[in-house]
Amino acid sequence: METRALPVYAAGEIEVPFVIAGMDELIGSDTRFEPHSHPTHELLWNERGASSATIGSQTWTITPTIGLWIPAGLLHWGIMPTGTWYRTAHFGIDHAPSLSDGPVAVEMTPLLRLLLDRLADDSLQPASRSLTENMVIDVLVPAEHELLVRVPASQLLRPIVEAIGEDPSDPRTLSDWATELGVSRRTVTRAFRAETGLSFGRWVAAVRAQHAVMLLGHGVELGEVAEQLGYRSASAFGAAFRRVTGATPASFRAG
Numbered sequence: 001m002e003t004r005a006l007p008v009y010a011a012g013e014i015e016v017p018f019v020i021a022g023m024d025e026l027i028g029s030d031t032r033f034e035p036h037s038h039p040t041h042e043l044l045w046n047e048r049g050a051s052s053a054t055i056g057s058q059t060w061t062i063t064p065t066i067g068l069w070i071p072a073g074l075l076h077w078g079i080m081p082t083g084t085w086y087r088t089a090h091f092g093i094d095h096a097p098s099l100s101d102g103p104v105a106v107e108m109t110p111l112l113r114l115l116l117d118r119l120a121d122d123s124l125q126p127a128s129r130s131l132t133e134n135m136v137i138d139v140l141v142p143a144e145h146e147l148l149v150r151v152p153a154s155q156l157l158r159p160i161v162e163a164i165g166e167d168p169s170d171p172r173t174l175s176d177w178a179t180e181l182g183v184s185r186r187t188v189t190r191a192f193r194a195e196t197g198l199s200f201g202r203w204v205a206a207v208r209a210q211h212a213v214m215l216l217g218h219g220v221e222l223g224e225v226a227e228q229l230g231y232r233s234a235s236a237f238g239a240a241f242r243r244v245t246g247a248t249p250a251s252f253r254a255g
Contacts, residue, residue, distance in 0.1 A: 006036035042089040049084035050217030061147035105146030145246040152195040169230030185207030209244040
């Protein structure tokens with residue numbers, strides 16, 4: 001995997017001459033972006049494919065329909081698989097308020113995408129650019145659903161986290177893990193709720209949903225995704241996926 005080192009900036013450390021400025025890149029090989037931060041607020045989304053961004057113990061999946069707002073100065077790192085076409089919009093902190101105090105998923109609605117596309121037009125006149133920038137800021141809202149997994153850090157749960165991360169189809173149940181770890185089911189359940197806000201089962205389902213989106217975003221067929229994640233059928237996978245994301249797997253398939 002290729003690695004990229006990027007600078008670490010405090011919020012507003014560099015004065016920028018713009019309200020909103022964007023860039024995009026088609027990733028040619030699996031790439032890890034090392035921890036970095038920007039002097040500007042960042043909106044990150046994909047034109048094609050799925051990628052991930054991690055902030056602290058939380059990992060978001062980013063797609064063409066769900067982006068991530070990262071406030072200025074916030075340290076983050078990410079992984080972009082081969083074929084990901086990512087886009088970013090940077091917002092000058094003196095001109096655009098932060099959408100939230102912390103990172104938050106953003107629904108990349110057709111209107112928002114059209115407005116951001118318009119800002120990429122270098123021939124846009126200043127008055128039109130200003131109007132479009134104000135409209136972008138106006139329509140930015142947190143997403144109703146986000147593809148987010150909080151990773152437990154305790155020694156007790158580390159074997160589970162590592163096993164599920166390595167193989168999301170791992171079939172071991174809560175009872176199986178309690179036996180392996182030499183503790184009660186209740187102890188494992190309490191630890192998961194304390195560190196993630198989810199039960200063991202819901203946490204596993206969230207991890208599987210993130211892996212599913214990455215696979216679907218890069219063209220893997222629905223049946224194969226279900227099989228790789230350990231579901232007995234595509235319909236069982238679809239039902240579990242909808243419970244986590246509020247959407248169908250088909251909505252995340254590569255176009």
